[in-house]
Amino acid sequence: MKTLFLLLASALPALADWKTEVTPAKLGPHPKLTPLAVEYRLTWNGMLNAGKLNFTFGAPDPKFPSDYNAKASxxxxxxxxxxxxxKFTMMSRLDPATLRPRVAVGVADEGDEVNTTRTTWTGPLVKSEQTIRITKNGKSGTINSEFRFTPVHDIFSAMLHVRSQKLADGDKLVIPLQPFDKPYLMTVNVLGHEKFAGRDTIKMSVALQKIDPKTKALLPYKKMKSSTLWLSDDANRIPVELRSEVFIGDVRMTLSGTRKL
Structure with a gap:
């Protein structure tokens, strides 16, 4: 399921100095997303109903009233x-003004092990604590890691920042993000505006590279070969479909429903 999340986020030729090309972490002119629940169905190598993915954006949480809350499962x-x-669950608390991340917690259960990752953002420091528990014997271990750079997004803030931009044909966005315990560089290219699945959409290519947290060198991300995203060209600007060629085959995420919160 980590891979499915990284899809939202194909190795490319290394940018000469990617740090100078990073898109500023400033929200663009498109209005913020109103509180919304979004449902997707997953298709894997032609198998329908291979899974599901649910997001909520901006739902009030009495435990964290000063945060913008986003969740996925x-x-x-x-x-x-x-x-x-x-199966997985993930939650993120963002700054409501900037939509930059404060805290993110993800739990991925892959049967033989359960992986829990807690990540915090403090200025230029991103810290992650990853605990892996072996299901069979209950043994667990914890690994701590750090990445110093700014700006760095989580998966939710990256989605919200991309949708906020102008997204004219030919636009390019370069976004560092840390969806779990490791940093990546996401490059988004706007390919055009077209009708897709009966909707007005914005077609984009999405590529990921690993970032070495110490040297900040770019490394290939071999689990994803290519990815194409269609974003609704409307007030919501949510993914309509994501098609990716990854290490487990052809994976597609298709919008199946929305609900105002």
């Missing part, structure tokens, strides 16, 4: 779950 189902069993 999902997993594999049907025949796909017998071949690749996974």
């Amino acid at each position: 999902g997993g594999s189902s049907g025949l796909a779950s017998t071949l690749y069993k996974t």
Whole structure:
């Protein structure tokens, strides 16, 4: 399921100095997303109903009234779950003014192990604590890591920042993000505006590279070969469909429903 999240976020030729090309972490002119629940169905190598993915954006949380809250959950189902069993939950608390991340917690259950990652953002420092518990014997271990750079997004803030930009044909966004315990560089290119699945959409290519947290050198991300995203060209600007060629095959995430919160 980590891979599914990284898809939202294909190795490219290394940028000469990617740090100088990073898109500023300033919200663009498109209005903020109103509180919304979004549902997706997953298709894997032609298997329908291979899983589902649910997002909520901006739902009030009495425990964290001063944060913008975003959550996601999902997993594999049907025949796909017998071949690749996974389920996850993830939550993020963002600064409501800037939509930059403060704290993110993700739990991924892949059957034989459960991986829990807690990440915090403090100025230029991103700290992650990852605990892996072996299901069979209950043993666990914890790994701590740091990445010093700014700006660095989580998956939710990256989605919200991309949708806020102008997104004219030919626009390019370069976004460092840390969806779990490791940093990546996401490059988004706006390919054009077109009708897709009966909607007005913005077509984009999405590519990921690993970032070495110490040297900040770019490394190939071999688990994802290519990815194409269609974003709704409307007030919501939410993903309509994501198609990716990854190490487990062809994975597609297709919008199945929305609900105002």
